[in-house]
Amino acid sequence: MPTSARVINVLHRVAGTDEVLRNPDILLFEGGVLDSLGLVELIVGLEEEFGIEIAPAEIEREQWATPRKISTYIEALVGA
Amino acid sequence: MDLLRRIDLWGRDFPERVAHISEERRLSYGKLLHDSTALAAHLAQDLPDDRSPVAVLGHKQPEMLVGFLGSVKAGHPYVPIDIAVPPQRVERILKTAGARLMLTPDAIADILAGPAASQPMRTRPLGPADPFYLIFTSGSTGEPKGVIITLACLDSFLSWMLGAYSLGEGEVFLNRAPFTFDVSVMDTYLSLITGGTLFSITNDDLTNPKQLYRALAASGTTVWSSTPSFVEMCLLERSFRAAMLPRLRLFVLAGEILPPPLVRALLDCFPEAEVWNAYGPTEATVLATAVRVDAAMLARYPSVPIGYPKPDSRVLIFGPDGRPVADGQRGEIILVGPNVSIGYVGRPDLTAAAFFELDGMRAYRTGDWGRRTDGLIFYEGRIDSQIKLHGHRIELGDVEANLQALPAVRSAAVLPVVKEGRPEALAAFVTLAERPGGADAEVSQSLKAQLSQRVPAYMVPRRFFIMDALPLNTSGKVDRRKLADMLA
Numbered sequence: 001m002p003t004s005a006r007v008i009n010v011l012h013r014v015a016g017t018d019e020v021l022r023n024p025d026i027l028l029f030e031g032g033v034l035d036s037l038g039l040v041e042l043i044v045g046l047e048e049e050f051g052i053e054i055a056p057a058e059i060e061r062e063q064w065a066t067p068r069k070i071s072t073y074i075e076a077l078v079g080a
Numbered sequence: 081m082d083l084l085r086r087i088d089l090w091g092r093d094f095p096e097r098v099a100h101i102s103e104e105r106r107l108s109y110g111k112l113l114h115d116s117t118a119l120a121a122h123l124a125q126d127l128p129d130d131r132s133p134v135a136v137l138g139h140k141q142p143e144m145l146v147g148f149l150g151s152v153k154a155g156h157p158y159v160p161i162d163i164a165v166p167p168q169r170v171e172r173i174l175k176t177a178g179a180r181l182m183l184t185p186d187a188i189a190d191i192l193a194g195p196a197a198s199q200p201m202r203t204r205p206l207g208p209a210d211p212f213y214l215i216f217t218s219g220s221t222g223e224p225k226g227v228i229i230t231l232a233c234l235d236s237f238l239s240w241m242l243g244a245y246s247l248g249e250g251e252v253f254l255n256r257a258p259f260t261f262d263v264s265v266m267d268t269y270l271s272l273i274t275g276g277t278l279f280s281i282t283n284d285d286l287t288n289p290k291q292l293y294r295a296l297a298a299s300g301t302t303v304w305s306s307t308p309s310f311v312e313m314c315l316l317e318r319s320f321r322a323a324m325l326p327r328l329r330l331f332v333l334a335g336e337i338l339p340p341p342l343v344r345a346l347l348d349c350f351p352e353a354e355v356w357n358a359y360g361p362t363e364a365t366v367l368a369t370a371v372r373v374d375a376a377m378l379a380r381y382p383s384v385p386i387g388y389p390k391p392d393s394r395v396l397i398f399g400p401d402g403r404p405v406a407d408g409q410r411g412e413i414i415l416v417g418p419n420v421s422i423g424y425v426g427r428p429d430l431t432a433a434a435f436f437e438l439d440g441m442r443a444y445r446t447g448d449w450g451r452r453t454d455g456l457i458f459y460e461g462r463i464d465s466q467i468k469l470h471g472h473r474i475e476l477g478d479v480e481a482n483l484q485a486l487p488a489v490r491s492a493a494v495l496p497v498v499k500e501g502r503p504e505a506l507a508a509f510v511t512l513a514e515r516p517g518g519a520d521a522e523v524s525q526s527l528k529a530q531l532s533q534r535v536p537a538y539m540v541p542r543r544f545f546i547m548d549a550l551p552l553n554t555s556g557k558v559d560r561r562k563l564a565d566m567l568a
Contacts, residue, residue, distance in 0.1 A: 016505070016543040018521035029287045032528075035537060036286035037470055040313045041504075056317040057293035 003050075003078060004071035010045040011067055014038055024068040029061060039064070046070075050078050081235055083273065084153060084205075088113050090275040099272065100142050101299075102280040107142035109275070112149065119150030119188060121197035127156060127180055129203050133214055133425075135159040135174055135182040136259075140280035143185035144259055145268070148213070150188075152231075155203040157211035159226070160259035164283065164536050169224060173216050176426050177226050208232035214425055215262050215362050218474050218539070220465070222481025226425035227362045229262075236418040237365040238269055240390040244370060245303075245330060251276035252299060252327070256306040258283075262362045263335055263471070267305050276303075293317055293324070302327045307335040307471030312342055321349040334358040334367060335471035337459065337502065338384045343373050359386035359459060362473075363434070363444045365419040369395060369457050385456035393417025394441075395457055397450055405451075410460060413450040416443040467496050469503045472538045479506065479541065482534045486527060488512055493550055493558045494541055497567050506541035509550055509563050520546045543567075 001009075011020050015033050019026055028034040034042065043054050054077070064070050087109075090097060095110025123134065134156045136147035144160070151158040159177050161170055174182060206212060212231045216224040241247075253271040255278050257263040271278040279299040285292040296314070304311070304325075311333065314320045322328070331346060331353055338357045346355050355374075360367035371377075371387030378384070389395040396404050397411040405411040420442035423431030436443050449460040465476040476494045483492035490513040496503035508527075516523060524544035531540050545566065553559040 017525065018519075019525065032532065032537065034287070036313070037309070038542075039287060039289070040316060043316060053318070055319070056289035057319060059289040061288035061291070 003075045004068075006049055007046065007071045007074050008067055010049050011042060011070065014041045014045055020067050024071075025066050027065055028067070028070075029065065042070075046074060050074065052077055081239060081273070083231065083235060083238070083269070084149070087149065087272045088117075090272075094275060097275060098277045100145055100278045100280065102140040102142060103282055103284075105142055107145065112142075112145060115146045115188075115192055116149035116153055118192055118196060119146055120153035120203075121199075121201045122191050123150060123154035123156060123181070124201045124203040125197045125199050127154070129155060131155060131157065131210060133157045133159050133177045133179045133211070135161055135170075135177065135179045136184075137161040137163065137165075137170065137182055138185045139163045139258065140255070140282045141185040143188040145272075145278075146192075147183045147185075147188050148259075151183075152206055152212055154201070155206055155210075157206075157213055157228075159214045159216070160264075161216075162258035162260040162536075164258065164538075165260065166533050166535065168534050169536070173224055173226070176216075176224065177214055178426065206231050208235065209422075211422075213265070215260065215265075217362050218466070218478045219430075220475040220477035222478050222485070224478075225427060225430060227262075227421050228423055228425050229362075229365055229421055233365040233419050233421060234265070234269065236390075236392055237265075237367065238273060240392070240419075241266065241270055241367075242274075243391075245270075245332075247274050247276070247303070249275055251302045253278050254296075254299065254301045254304045254306065255280040256310055257471075261335075261471075262366045263305060263307070265366050266332065267303070270303070289317070293320070296320075297324050299325075300327055301325055303330045303332070304328055305332040305334070308333050308338045308342055309336060309470040311346065315342075315345055315349065322352060325350070329353050331355045332358055332370070334360065336468040338373070339502075340378050340382075340384055343378060343384060344375075347375065357384050357386060359457070361415075361444070361446055361448075363421045363446075364393075364415045364417075365421070368393065368415045368417075368419065371456065381453075381456075381458075383458060385453075386450075386459045387457060388455060389457070390417070390419065393419055395450075395452075396438075396443075397452055397457075398445075407452050410449055410451045412463060413446045413448045413457065413459070414438075414443055415446060416441050418442075420444045467503050469496065469506065469538065474506075474539055476506075479508070479531075479535065479539050482539075483508060483510065483527070483531060485534065486530050488514070488516060488523075488527065488530075491550055491558075493560065493563060495560060495563055495567065497543065498564075505543065506539070507543040507545065507563075507567055508541035509545045509547055509566075511547050511549060520544075 091109040091113025100107040134151040219225040253267040358370035369387035396414040
């Protein structure tokens with residue numbers, strides 16, 4: 001499965017809404033899809049899914065604003 | 081202790097000292113003294129001297145503190161309301177509280193920028209028995225309940241804290257909780273009476289981790305108070321250690337169950353710091369029990385105790401017959417003492433149900449299960465359907481009532497999604513009055529949006545299940561066990 005699809009799967013599980021499947025450019029924080037605790041669950045979920053370490057202190061909200069941007073961020077981390 | 085005078089003295093003697101930092105904005109003790117006194121003069125001029133509450137609506141702006149102190153100096157208790165509370169709920173809070181006035185940071189700034197009050201302030205200062213603040217919590221019928229805390233209640237709480245923690249001058253107190261939640265009373269007033277600096281974390285920081293950790297690292301925090309969930313979140317970052325916060329020497333964790341592994345992680349990352357677990361409902365002024373947790377205590381008990389009662393109060397464990405049970409036996413936690421609230425504003429019915437008098441002291445039925453072992457109190461969950469979700473106190477009935485008030489909803493049941501014994505999120509099971517067009521996901525999205533108009537975001541269930549009917553048990557009630565199985 002491509003990295004982006006795996007990212008979206010994790011996001012879908014955490015967010016509990018199909019919005020994130022339909023619209024890769026949905027604004028996760030402004031749109032109320034993710035709050036701070038959702039973000040934490042997402043970080044933990046992605047770490048488990050990819051076996052990587054994500055440093056929260058490196059995450060700018062802007063870089064994680066949409067499903068597409070999170071995929072890009074993770075792709076860069078896993079080198080896919 | 082003369083609370084307001086103690087705060088004012090810092091302003092008189094050390095006017096330059098920083099009282100509050102919030103998003104690059106700094107409020108000095110001198111300005112806090114000046115502004116709160118000037119605001120009080122205006123309020124005393126504009127409002128009848130009737131002790132009516134003043135609502136202060138905002139987030140973490142320095143004007144919030146000016147609003148709180150200005151109100152009480154004018155003889156009016158304040159009602160802190162966070163901007164996260166939706167307008168409909170704010171309306172209900174104002175009405176229930178009987179507030180004549182709602183201040184916002186902008187309104188306070190406008191008042192202070194205008195001419196000074198023309199009359200000298202003539203008002204009766206708050207006495208010990210007078211309400212100091214009102215904090216609204218979730219009510220099981222969907223109506224928020226306003227807990228009345230008097231000056232004497234607050235005094236009892238703060239005197240205990242001062243003795244327990246041996247706080248010095250120059251402390252920096254982390255302020256994580258919004259002012260709507262009474263955990264913030266601990267950091268705010270402990271800081272103000274000891275001449276410390278209150279360092280606020282904003283909602284904006286919470287969804288921007290890089291900004292959050294930068295703020296934490298720059299804060300110089302010495303005293304950390306938050307829920308276990310928040311500190312657990314911070315620990316996800318491997319650099320969240322003593323090197324990031326070298327002056328941090330005290331964690332006070334409250335608001336939800338403190339898991340032993342979290343304590344171990346904290347002691348590991350902050351070897352010089354003390355970790356305290358504390359417990360208390362809003363009705364008993366922030367905290368009623370506390371204890372320092374160390375490795376020896378973790379080794380002795382399978383769960384972390386919530387602590388010993390504060391010295392001027394009692395904690396009783398009542399059995400179903402309303403009498404204390406033997407040590408080690410489970411019962412309802414009853415709090416007795418001068419820290420217990422005088423009741424819910426405008427709701428004598430709810431007050432009578434939850435409060436009573438015992439040996440001449442006010443007593444409160446917490447609705448929490450607990451037991452006492454070796455003099456320590458252990459918390460064992462809720463008797464009713466109130467839950468703690470990441471430190472937020474939520475009556476499931478509150479969410480259900482607000483869902484059922486939506487025109488599209490016929491019936492609703494709300495359950496916590498429990499992971500490793502802790503509520504992680506809310507799930508709503510809903511039947512519809514009429515089936516609108518669109519897939520379940522769209523219907524859920526629309527219900528979420530409508531519910532957000534009525535309750536704060538943390539009360540909006542993350543998962544929705546649209547059902548044809550809710551399963552019933554043999555007694556004809558919603559079968560919550562069956563619904564819980566759907567979540568497992």
